[in-house]
Amino acid sequence: MNFIPYGKQSISNEDIDAVTKILKSDFLTTGPKINEFENALAQYSEAKYCVAVANGTVALHLASLVLLNKNEKVLTTPNSFLSTSNSILYVNAQPIFIDIDIDGNINLDLCEKALKKDPSIKALYAVAFSGNMINQEKLKYLKDTYNLKILEDNAHAIGAKYNNIKAGSCKNSDCSIFSFHPVKHMTTGEGGAITTNNKELYEKLLTLRTHGMTKTANLKPWEYNMVELGFNGRITDFQCALGLSQLKKLDQFVERRIEIAKKYDKAFKNSIITPLYSYHGKSSYHLYVVKVNFTKQSISKLDLYNRLREKYKIGLQIHYMPINKQPYYQDLGYGNENTPVMDKYYEECFSLPMYAKLNNDEQEYVIQSLFEVLSEN
Numbered sequence: 001m002n003f004i005p006y007g008k009q010s011i012s013n014e015d016i017d018a019v020t021k022i023l024k025s026d027f028l029t030t031g032p033k034i035n036e037f038e039n040a041l042a043q044y045s046e047a048k049y050c051v052a053v054a055n056g057t058v059a060l061h062l063a064s065l066v067l068l069n070k071n072e073k074v075l076t077t078p079n080s081f082l083s084t085s086n087s088i089l090y091v092n093a094q095p096i097f098i099d100i101d102i103d104g105n106i107n108l109d110l111c112e113k114a115l116k117k118d119p120s121i122k123a124l125y126a127v128a129f130s131g132n133m134i135n136q137e138k139l140k141y142l143k144d145t146y147n148l149k150i151l152e153d154n155a156h157a158i159g160a161k162y163n164n165i166k167a168g169s170c171k172n173s174d175c176s177i178f179s180f181h182p183v184k185h186m187t188t189g190e191g192g193a194i195t196t197n198n199k200e201l202y203e204k205l206l207t208l209r210t211h212g213m214t215k216t217a218n219l220k221p222w223e224y225n226m227v228e229l230g231f232n233g234r235i236t237d238f239q240c241a242l243g244l245s246q247l248k249k250l251d252q253f254v255e256r257r258i259e260i261a262k263k264y265d266k267a268f269k270n271s272i273i274t275p276l277y278s279y280h281g282k283s284s285y286h287l288y289v290v291k292v293n294f295t296k297q298s299i300s301k302l303d304l305y306n307r308l309r310e311k312y313k314i315g316l317q318i319h320y321m322p323i324n325k326q327p328y329y330q331d332l333g334y335g336n337e338n339t340p341v342m343d344k345y346y347e348e349c350f351s352l353p354m355y356a357k358l359n360n361d362e363q364e365y366v367i368q369s370l371f372e373v374l375s376e377n
């Protein structure tokens with residue numbers, strides 16, 4: 001059996017044809033596919049506007065530029081990839097790390113506690129961890145009650161639905177972002193997008209994506225005005241062609257991931273392996289995370305990780321090391337927040353292979369190997 005990683009892309013001949021077509025065309029970048037991809041993403045996620053960019057980190061950076069002001073305090077989670085809180089630092093705002101809930105998402109009740117204590121907090125960056133959407137009723141309540149600016153980091157959650165609310169629809173947030181890294185549900189190689197329902201934010205994002213340049217009717221055809229300090233955050237046309245082709249299959253990909261999740265749920269029922277959450281219809285399962293209380297096992301998490309990799313050719317991954325405890329953050333004074341749930345979670349968690357192309361035999365092999373290694377002395 002080939003190595004089974006925790007995540008991987010699903011590329012078809014149709015995808016390859018779509019990219020090749022653009023490579024043979026006149027526009028490799030700044031061409032018509034970008035707009036087409038943005039419209040399709042906006043339609044899919046049920047948001048009014050979409051800006052496609054070079055990757056999810058750029059999406060977070062540009063969103064932070066339009067949402068936040070210098071020194072503003074922003075509630076966020078330690079359980080994410082670095083980019084979520086880094087984007088707050090990029091704009092010289094101040095992340096405040098709040099503990100997670102048992103499902104891996106930021107604890108919104110603790111967010112409210114922090115907001116009551118410190119009314120100067122201006123924003124919340126919430127990650128739909130593993131594809132599990134943020135509680136939308138609570139998000140709406142916080143937004144309305146505390147006049148919070150809210151960003152939903154949906155890098156894990158494209159295709160997810162919270163009752164009738166789609167990930168990226170920004171029903172209860174100002175902006176949402178996606179990532180199209182190959183381990184995500186759909187890929188453009190590298191790539192990302194920001195969705196919003198706010199026209200003003202949308203227009204600012206477009207300008208910031210291209211060096212802060214604008215063109216107006218009074219200018220000569222070759223002239224442009226730089227009105228802000230923007231960036232080159234653009235995505236290429238061939239990436240957008242891949243994205244359009246992948247988007248057509250996204251629902252199928254998500255369905256397959258749900259099937260895999262249900263099979264894992266069943267396999268781990270009444271065992272020492274505890275799924276982070278069992279299937280509940282609100283996750284599009286970028287990750288399938290489980291927890292094991294290693295203090296009660298004869299094997300450590302490191303040995304489990306190494307043994308599965310070396311002997312069984314299965315790649316686990318750990319999502320995530322607490323961001324607030326990273327050396328860079330510690331140098332800024334972070335790291336001693338009261339986050340008992342996150343700390344315990346990090347001791348126990350690991351992510352199992354989860355991707356649309358994982359077949360039944362491979363999944364069965366993963367389950368059996370996992371039980372085998374956990375029962376070894």
Ligand SMILES: Cc1ncc(COP(=O)(O)O)c(C=O)c1O
Binds near residue numbers: 179
């Ligand atoms: C939650 C989260 N946010 C943001 C990002 C950044 O996305 P990208 O890798 O496309 O820059 C990632 C990437 O893994 C992520 O998992």
